[in-house]
Amino acid sequence: MHDELVDHLTRSTALSRGEALRVVQDVLAFFDETTQEFVRRRHRELQAQGLVNAEIFERIEADLKYRAVAPPELTLRQLRRMVYG
Numbered sequence: 001m002h003d004e005l006v007d008h009l010t011r012s013t014a015l016s017r018g019e020a021l022r023v024v025q026d027v028l029a030f031f032d033e034t035t036q037e038f039v040r041r042r043h044r045e046l047q048a049q050g051l052v053n054a055e056i057f058e059r060i061e062a063d064l065k066y067r068a069v070a071p072p073e074l075t076l077r078q079l080r081r082m083v084y085g
Contacts, residue, residue: 002021002024002028005024006020006021006024009023009024031067031068035064035067035071035074035082036082038063038064038067039060039064039079039082039083040082040083042056042059042060042063043056043057043060043083046059046060053080057076057079057080058076060079061074061076061079
């Protein structure tokens with residue numbers, strides 16, 4: 001699976017085939033998160049950095065625009081509901 005990408009990485013970097021395959025799998029897993037999983041994970045990460053919710057939800061709102069497949073625009077209220085129900 002994704003042999004062409006793995007081959008490209010081995011040609012263009014110093015990665016071995018096994019390392020390139022692991023990188024591809026990690027990247028795909030990262031972008032395989034649902035929007036809700038991403039929002040919850042980022043909330044935990046940013047909270048652990050000491051940010052307050054107002055800053056956290058604004059940052060998450062901005063981050064979502066750069067996901068590989070951007071979800072529909074969500075309001076701050078919708079983001080809060082994903083975290084707190």
